[in-house]
Amino acid sequence: MSDETVHTTVHEIEVRAPAEAVFDLVAEASRWPVHFPPSVHVERLEGDDRQERLRIWATANDEVKSWTSRRELDRAGSRVTFRQEESRAPVRSMSGEWLLEPLGDEGTRVRFTHAFTAVDDDPEHVEWIRRAIDTNTGSELEALRRGVEDADPELTFTFDDSVRVDGSAKDAYEFIRAADRWTERLPHVARVVLTEDTPNEQILEMDTLTADGATHTTRSVRVCFPAERIVYKQIRTPALMAAHTGEWIFEEDDKGCTVTSRHTVRIEPDAVTTVLGPDADVAAARTMIREALGRNSLTTLRCAAGHAERLCGAEPVPAETYVAVQQFYARQMRLLDERRAEEWARTFTEDGLFAQNIVPEPLRGRDAVAAAVRRNLERTADTPEQRRHVFSMLTVVPGPDGSLSTRCYAQVLVTPAGGPARLHLSAVCEDELVPHGEGWLVRHRRVEHDGVQLY
Numbered sequence: 001m002s003d004e005t006v007h008t009t010v011h012e013i014e015v016r017a018p019a020e021a022v023f024d025l026v027a028e029a030s031r032w033p034v035h036f037p038p039s040v041h042v043e044r045l046e047g048d049d050r051q052e053r054l055r056i057w058a059t060a061n062d063e064v065k066s067w068t069s070r071r072e073l074d075r076a077g078s079r080v081t082f083r084q085e086e087s088r089a090p091v092r093s094m095s096g097e098w099l100l101e102p103l104g105d106e107g108t109r110v111r112f113t114h115a116f117t118a119v120d121d122d123p124e125h126v127e128w129i130r131r132a133i134d135t136n137t138g139s140e141l142e143a144l145r146r147g148v149e150d151a152d153p154e155l156t157f158t159f160d161d162s163v164r165v166d167g168s169a170k171d172a173y174e175f176i177r178a179a180d181r182w183t184e185r186l187p188h189v190a191r192v193v194l195t196e197d198t199p200n201e202q203i204l205e206m207d208t209l210t211a212d213g214a215t216h217t218t219r220s221v222r223v224c225f226p227a228e229r230i231v232y233k234q235i236r237t238p239a240l241m242a243a244h245t246g247e248w249i250f251e252e253d254d255k256g257c258t259v260t261s262r263h264t265v266r267i268e269p270d271a272v273t274t275v276l277g278p279d280a281d282v283a284a285a286r287t288m289i290r291e292a293l294g295r296n297s298l299t300t301l302r303c304a305a306g307h308a309e310r311l312c313g314a315e316p317v318p319a320e321t322y323v324a325v326q327q328f329y330a331r332q333m334r335l336l337d338e339r340r341a342e343e344w345a346r347t348f349t350e351d352g353l354f355a356q357n358i359v360p361e362p363l364r365g366r367d368a369v370a371a372a373v374r375r376n377l378e379r380t381a382d383t384p385e386q387r388r389h390v391f392s393m394l395t396v397v398p399g400p401d402g403s404l405s406t407r408c409y410a411q412v413l414v415t416p417a418g419g420p421a422r423l424h425l426s427a428v429c430e431d432e433l434v435p436h437g438e439g440w441l442v443r444h445r446r447v448e449h450d451g452v453q454l455y
Helices: 019-027 029-035 125-151 169-177 179-185 267-274 283-311 319-337 341-345 367-379
Strands: 006-014 037-047 051-060 063-074 081-086 091-102 106-116 156-165 187-200 201-209 216-226 229-236 241-253 254-265 346-358 383-400 404-416 422-436 439-449
Touching: 006 125, 006 169, 019 029, 019 081, 019 091, 019 125, 029 037, 029 051, 029 125, 029 169, 029 241, 029 254, 029 341, 037 063, 037 216, 037 229, 037 439, 051 125, 051 216, 063 187, 106 125, 156 283, 169 179, 169 229, 169 241, 169 254, 169 283, 179 187, 179 201, 179 283, 179 346, 254 267, 254 283, 283 383, 319 341, 319 383, 319 404, 319 439, 341 367, 346 367
Parallel strands: 346 439
Antiparallel strands: 006 106, 037 051, 051 063, 063 081, 081 091, 091 106, 156 254, 187 201, 201 216, 216 229, 229 241, 241 254, 383 404, 404 422, 422 439
8 A cells, every 4th residue: 555646635715603613513414414415324333422433425526435544533633534445446444634724713723634545546436435535525615604693593404204114124125215206106206216326235216196186207326224223315406405414213112113203304595585475484394394295205115115014914825826927037037047038028028017126227128127037047158057947935914906015035056067956146136026817927026046145
């Protein structure tokens, strides 16, 4: 690392607020997502008011990045230093400091410095990092200025909605995590695009129907903590909101679970009269936002509860249905083993979706599924080994409108010529099957590969 070039940046801003108030906002990292545009979520892993270790998720050049940092907080010296102990490419290392210089009693000069190295000293990586620092630091300093100069406590508020669920937290969590299925499952969602380049770090773009029939588009970054929480920040918000962060919380007990939707909103004061009319005030904006977000949250919570309760309390399907599903999977896996890509793809509906936790974009539509299978088969065409796909531990429960929800273990066994078989992969497969003639087709498949690191 001693041979790597260390690059530095310096950014400054003057704010009309005492250094103590500025230090408070810099020091309280949990407040960053609602004030600093790039910040998505921050968790203190350990520490106190002098030193701490943080896990940070943020956007950089329209990508989601996460890392851990150690910080030293020197309130007497108006200084906060930081060092990333675990960086994400193309960053090799990153450190820096916030230095606050009082300008009289009511002003502060904020000096924000970075020192970084890039992976492989690559000039393109250096340029990417410098651009991300310049963009993010500029927006953070401006947000810092607004946050301390316009520190009206009425502009920021938090509220919760909760439902009890007679089912498992895992099933309720899966309903919220699988936002790519919300157009089928939620009446107020008109369009969804979900990407997951890194497992459990999602970007969700969604068109939502309002009470008056209009549509507005939001874009959010979501961080998923399996069966426990999903935190998110909207990076494209309606005009009335300067910031909107949230959290879905799943708490299981011996009688079921409680699912909570928590919102934190910072109102954009300049938009209040523009959006709500000349006589509107911040109180009216709070009421309007509370009602709109709460209405959609409660709809989502109730649908998630119904989904979890249906999976938990559903009567077993008739034996003949269970056998028919087993036969469907036996045929489907045999088609794959026999390298019959087109026939295998026809076991999906025309608009079928195939998602995996190791692939950022799901396959959408039968043609895309067929093309992906052909590519995989071509890649292994000259490999002298036999692959067998095995589905086992199958559960089948009734779904809405005659559909079935299934869950099974999926393994791929590989046997090279003249050698022993080995386990190539292990996963959990969850399907939604819909009736077709006397059989079934897959409308939605989600494959969760075992052994995928969360972060």
